[in-house]
Amino acid sequence: MKIIMITPAPPGSRAGNRATAERWANLLGQAGHQVTVVTDYAGEPCDAFIALHAWRSHDAIQVFRKCWPQAPLILALTGTDIYRHQREYPLPTRASMAAADVLIGLHDRVAGDIPPEFTNKLITLFQSADAVPRPGSANRNDSSFDVCVIGHLREEKDSLRTAVAARLVPDNSKLRVLCAGKPHNAEWQAMVEQEVAQNPRFEWLGELDQAETRALMARCQLMVISSVMEGGANVVSEACRAGLPILASDIPGNRGLLGEDYEGYFPARDEVSLASLLSRAESEPGFLGRLSAQVAEVAPRFTPENEQRSLEKALQLAVQGRAACSS
Structure with missing residues (x-):
């Protein structure tokens, strides 16, 4: 046709x-x-x-x-x-x-x-999404617990919620938030620059191409998608195919991809709940392992x-x- x-x-x-x-x-x-x-x-x-x-x-x-x-x-x-x-x-x-x-x-x-x-x-x-091989735990950097946030910086994505949550984790945490995306406008540009200046746990990588995004996923232990609305984010598909566990805002667009029984949901716009899950993922290998198993289970969808x-x-x-x- x-x-x-x-x-x-x-x-x-x-x-x-x-x-x-x-x-x-x-x-x-x-x-x-x-x-x-x-x-x-x-x-x-x-x-x-x-x-x-x-x-x-x-x-x-x-x-x-x-x-x-x-x-x-x-x-x-x-x-x-x-x-x-x-x-x-x-x-x-x-x-x-x-x-x-x-x-x-x-x-x-x-x-x-x-x-x-x-x-x-x-x-x-x-x-x-294409399958992306991930390094084994023995090959991963243990000096930090790297969490990626991927997508254009805008209101619908609530793009800085993970950065705000990172301020609330315990002082001994190794958490580092790596944010990749293009600001939607000058206001978001100013907001992300301010976050970089004030938040030592936050790093903004700018807009990445596909190969750079895959490399970022491969080096991180976890991804957060904090959107307040989603039609079905392809970044979720990419993370699942990469075997990267996810913390996801509890909205239909995420539940409709990851399933009703997924353990990694938090209420949208709730940085306190997100901070608690980030700390749990960092400190409880069993919890992170269950999230990894759950994304692997739904990966064939994608x-x-x-x-x-x-x-x-x-x-x-x-x-x-x-x-x-x-x-």
Whole structure:
């Protein structure tokens, strides 16, 4: 099929939506499809249209549906779509959901967080990551207990919560927070620079490329994802495939990836609870070992083969759904 995929993130961006679009284009290309990734759409013909982001891609979705009413449309729902924009901008966000033949949710609790009338066309797709070998404990640096925080620095990620929690651990802790990501704006730039100046347990690494991010995961004993909203963060997939245990904010987007029984949750925006878990992970090998075992258990969800199968399923269902609407 000739597929056009639209994402709001421009070429060269390290935003999650761009990474997702390029990975999907590669997986669909491997399956024999011809995929073009765009940031603007003016009605060009294609056999199928895939949109990332309901609200930001609303105009393009309306153009596509008007120009090609018989062609299948797939919409991938982001965290901000589900947990912010469908309330702040309900008309365009829900119009995009209504126009789609198939909705893709990136964690398995999305059905409970979108309007019930759309759940019949929802499928779950777990974003994939390559397996990354990790050094054994004998090869790891014991002079510090390194915890990584990976992702753009912005409100939705609550990006400095782990740094704040690090101030609360016991004085004899070896905890060091290694933060990788680009500040969303000048305010976040100032905040992270201030944290570096005032917090001896905190180090900001700036924005890293994929190889540097994998190297960071390999050298750390733990990762924290402290987001207040997530559509299904690919960094969780990456950590699980790397065998890196995770402490995660207790939100649907994390539970929908790691499962209900995962032991590493803490209440969102609660640095006291997070500090307690960080201390426990550092001081209790058994607890850290259980987290490692739990991420290893869910890691098979996040293989490229599973993601490719889900994309093919979405295409098939979209074609069938559009044919049914046209008959």
